[in-house]
Amino acid sequence: MIRIVKHVIVETGAESDRHLEQVEAAIRARFPEATTEVVQGLLDEDRVVEARLPLRQLAEWRAERPRLVRTDGDVDSEAL
Numbered sequence: 001m002i003r004i005v006k007h008v009i010v011e012t013g014a015e016s017d018r019h020l021e022q023v024e025a026a027i028r029a030r031f032p033e034a035t036t037e038v039v040q041g042l043l044d045e046d047r048v049v050e051a052r053l054p055l056r057q058l059a060e061w062r063a064e065r066p067r068l069v070r071t072d073g074d075v076d077s078e079a080l
Contacts, residue, residue: 031060037050
């Protein structure tokens with residue numbers, strides 16, 4: 001199976017661990033075939049949720065991505 005890799009950057013802060021967990025949970029809830037892993041970001045203080053999805057879900061990911069993280073920086077797990 002061909003998979004795509006998508007990244008969601010979570011900046012370090014007081015709530016970063018909670019945000020990482022929420023992002024992973026939201027991705028897995030909306031895309032059950034996805035696998036997720038928390039990896040180091042390009043900057044030392046950033047961490048990234050790496051999601052691997054089946055290629056056939058690329059369009060669906062693009063449609064859902066804006067709802068994953070709201071403009072206030074909090075995770076909207078209800079949207080996914």
